[in-house]
Amino acid sequence: MDLPVDAAIPHVLAALAPEGGRCVLQAPPGAGKTTRVPLALLGTLPEGRILMLEPRRLAVRAAAARMAETLGEEVGRTVGYGMRGERKVSCATRIEVVTEGLLTRHLQSDPALEDVACLVFDEFHERSLDADLGLALALEAAGALRPDLRLLVMSATLDAEPVAALIGARTVTSEGRAFPVETRYRTHPRRTGERRGDPRAIAALTREALAEERGSALVFLPGEREIRACAAALEGCGAEVMPLYGAMPLAAQRRAVAPAKGRKVVLATSIAETSLTIEGVRVVVDAGLARRARFDPGTGMGRLVTEAASRAEADQRRGRAGRTGPGVCFRDWTRAEEGAMPPFAPPEIATADLAALALTLAEWGSDALPFLDPPDEGRLEAARDLLRALGALNGRSVTPHGRAMAALPLHPRLAHMLIRAPGSAHLAALLSERDPLREAGVDLEVRLRRWGDPAMAPVRREAKRLERLRPAAAPPPLVPDGDASPSGHPGRPSAPSSGGALSLAFPDRIGLRRKGDEARWLLSGGRGATMRGDEALAGERMIVAADLDGAGREARVRRAMTVSEAEVRALHPVAVVRLCEWDRRAGRVVAAEREMLGAVVLAERGWDAPPDALARAAFEGVRALGLPGTKAVRLLRARAAAAGRDLSDEALLADPEWLLPWLGEVRDAGAIRALDIRPALEARLGWEGMRALDAAAPPAFATPLGRKVPIDYGGEVPGIEVRLQELFGVAEHPRVGGAPLRVTLLSPAGRPLQVTTDLPGFWAGEYAEVRKEMRGRYPKHPWPEDPAGAEPTVRAKRRG
Known part of the structure; x- marks a missing residue:
């Protein structure tokens, strides 16, 4: 039977005819590329095997069986296969279909691939880590050892140009022969709390599809748990319900994809997106979800996450309804939601655990491989840290133990x-x-x-x-x-x-x-x-x-x-660690000797820590609780700020040295709160610094009576509060650092009367109104007509 890819095969063969020929073949699902192209290569290539990589075991067996059937042979003669723990080949085998991980091990043992004439990467659009690594290693090997090695990359949905540019290949495109597929979306958004892909909802949608359409149905769900739940909800639907996922026994997988006598519903993971044709399927029901492995290098942990499928994945799934006849695809999302779906699934190299990749690169002896998407260096270094802990790496060099692990x-x-x-x-x-x-x-x-x-x-x-x-x-x-x-x-x-x-x-x-x-x-x-x-x-x-x-x-x-x-x-090295630190929870300094297994404390006993270590731990308590401050300390720090000296929290807490000599007996939060840090601040400024500070920002203003009034440096400008009568006779406004003080003039009872930065102007102006009001309220106190010429006083008038 003619297949769409047949028309493209001459162009593929022409691209691969020269030694070292390379080609990227774009062919949609159902074009026949997996089984037709390798067989066509047989008659054109010199001696040597064709090694074809598939992303899944089921696809490996299915592709090998189909090609062997086309030749009228048993699997293991001209066409064989290999995967972990299972290989079926013979001395007559020319085409071997293998899982992608086998290529890496083959290259490590035989970098020249002496018996291989052509490498074929099938379904490369899935962008598995093994496929990306295999292609990078193959390009390196071809450049150094096998310039005659032919490379063919086949893909259904991948943008071919970046791959073609990477490997220096010609691109060939094959038209598909899919039958028309009608796409039906949800007509209304989900209600609050209703999630996409709920197995019961998918089961209900599948029942609706079976009632409206003919043929068998292929239902895409993210994982085994959802498949089991959906199967339970489909009991009695009138069709045979069959699961299909990677962990199933091979015999059960084969039954799921084999032709059925009546209608059947295959509940599948992404394993059914490519490489497999399930006879009789006319309906696809898509939950719109995919389960992917995600690795967090910060925690060293991987996890499976369920997330929205990409538009490319959804198109692949939709196409399964049109492989053998016209079909219908039911999507569990609205047309509007589709715009928010990512265009492609992320390559596995961007999300997966990179420990195996890091070991392979170390054994290969190079990190600078031609990756389509290079691995993140931070995540790669986290993987190397694990390998060092396991004894596989010494720095970045593989150890003998690491080589044994890699094998x-x-x-x-x-x-x-x-x-x-x-x-x-x-x-x-x-x-x-x-x-x-x-x-x-x-x-x-x-x-x-x-x-x-x-x-x-x-x-x-x-x-x-x-x-x-x-x-x-x-x-x-x-x-x-x-x-x-x-x-x-x-x-x-x-x-x-x-x-x-x-x-x-x-x-x-x-x-x-x-x-x-x-x-x-x-x-x-x-x-x-x-x-x-x-x-x-x-x-x-x-x-x-x-x-x-x-x-x-x-x-x-x-x-x-x-x-x-x-x-x-x-079995594990236990480190003895002495520490002296501030315990935030207990609010005190803790000095201990600990036996540590990583972050775990296996045993702890007290330790007589040296004074410097105790003081530094106490300073961490100061950082945690904040700098203690008496009124005198606040004044000193405000004066320093006014004089341009940095005694801010940020500056003081960044440098512990100034406070350490005063922390000798400080061990807990109470002692920190009671600590007077003024001597430490003065010592930090030094004798010359204090003299300069006194000149630039004196602590007090001396009134004409000799009384020292503290200067407040906390406002926008320095200020004092003083009784009005105490400034009688002052003809010039008080100043500090060349700038006028903000003077708050007080009544005999200590209440504010006036705020001024121009005392002579006040005497000549507003004072007359203040005098008129205050004489009646405080008749026992002097209120001269000429305050600038009067004697200062804090006393009442003498009784006459």
């Missing part, structure tokens, strides 16, 4: 554990596979006790494979005698314990229980963690958290094990 098909954490802890293959398998016993709660030990359950069969198989891959000469960890008891689990030694082995993989997630009744721990990496109080581990003093939800102030523990302190001390 294992595991996350670096689990690879480190597998090498260092004999018998830990069961844990490595359990953590690298999907959790088969989610209902078992947080405690991983429960899963190990149920090792023989049928649901654990995939984990058992993976454990056996990993045990075979474990280096035979791996050094055993040190564990204390008698600390780890025999476990009785298949293939597990008595030491280290499972919790001890797990701590090797997650040294930053060893948790010590916080005080109180709640199930809360402080993790060695500095983050908090919590779990429900009814979990089996809720009362444990120490745990190792293998799986955390990084959202919120404290991470929620999803999978963990208990571990003893003795074993933690034996």
Whole structure:
């Protein structure tokens, strides 16, 4: 049967004909690129294999099976496949379809790819981390070792120009042959509290679609949990309901995509967006959501987030309704909402854990690879920090232990554990596979006790494979005698314990229980963690958290094990730290010697700290509580400000040296509040500084009677308050620093009468009105007609 891509194949072959030929093929879903193009390459390429990369296992098997069927052969002859733990090839195999991660390991062991004539990156628009890394490594290898290596990048929705520019390729575009698909949006916005993609709402929309349209339905949901909820709500819908997600057994996945006798509803994750054609599908129902892995380098934690799908993803899903005939796509969002959806999903390299990437780059010996989107340097350095903690890197150079880790098909954490802890293959398998016993709660030990359950069969198989891959000469960890008891689990030694082995993989997630009744721990990496109080581990003093939800102030523990302190001390370096610091909660100086596992305090005892350390800790208390201030201190600081000397809080709290000599006996908040810092401020200014300050901003004004009136420097201009009679005879206005003082003239009772910065002008003007009013109110006090020529006084008139 002719397929749309057939017309484009001659152009692809022409681009790849020369040695080192490169091409980017844009072809929409259903064009036939995955199965037609590799077969067409067979007859044109010289000896050597075609290695084609697919993002998912199901797509690997399906593509290999379809191409083998086209040739009338069994899989494993001309066309074979490979993935983690499974490979079906022979000496006759020319096309091998593999998962993307296998290319990286192939390049590490054989950088020249001696037996490969052409690399094909299929569904590159998904922008997985392995695909981006594989392309960057392939370009590096081709430039240095294999100039004749051909590269073909195939994509459905990707903007081809940046990729073509990166690899120096010709772009070929194929038209699709999709049947028309009608798109139906929600007609009204969601009500308050109603969320997009609610499984019950999607089930109701699916029932509506089945009633209105013919054929089977493909329903897109973000994850397994939503699929199960939607399946329950679709019970009795009149069609066979079949889930489809990555963690399902292969046989169940095959049944979901196989032709059905009657109508069926396939509830799928993004696994069904590309590479698969499900026969009989005429209806697509799209919840408009996608689940993505997000990594927070600040916490060292990854989590799965459910967010709006991109418009490109929505278009891919819509196209599944038109693969074999006209169809209808029902979207659980309004047309107006579509404008707010991102155009493309973010590349995985921008959001995922980069530990494996950092190890690969270190082993490769270069960070400067030609990435389409280079990894963020800050996040990459956080990944290197983890690898250094695991002993995989020394600086940026890979260690022999790091090379052994990189050779294992595991996350670096689990690879480190597998090498260092004999018998830990069961844990490595359990953590690298999907959790088969989610209902078992947080405690991983429960899963190990149920090792023989049928649901654990995939984990058992993976454990056996990993045990075979474990280096035979791996050094055993040190564990204390008698600390780890025999476990009785298949293939597990008595030491280290499972919790001890797990701590090797997650040294930053060893948790010590916080005080109180709640199930809360402080993790060695500095983050908090919590779990429900009814979990089996809720009362444990120490745990190792293998799986955390990084959202919120404290991470929620999803999978963990208990571990003893003795074993933690034996397996991990414990630092003895002496500290002298201000305890904000207690409001006092604390001097202690602590045994620390990262941020966790395993033991603490008092420490006789030196005086300088005690004083500096007390100064931190001053910073926390604020500078104490008496009236004299406030006056001194105001004078300094008026004279241009900086005694502000900012300046004083930035430099502890001026106050340290006065903090020798200060140990708590009460002592800080009672502290008189005036001598320290005067010492900071020095003798010459105080003389200059007295000249520029004297503390007081001397009245004609010799009485010293404090000058207030707190306003816009300095000022004094003085009885009016005390300034009799003053013919010039009082000044400070060359500027007139603000003089508040008081009545004999001390009440303000007048504020002036021109005393001679007041005597000549307003005084007459003040005298007229005050003579009647205070007849016993002098009110001369000529105040400028009168004698100053603070007394009443003598009785005549």
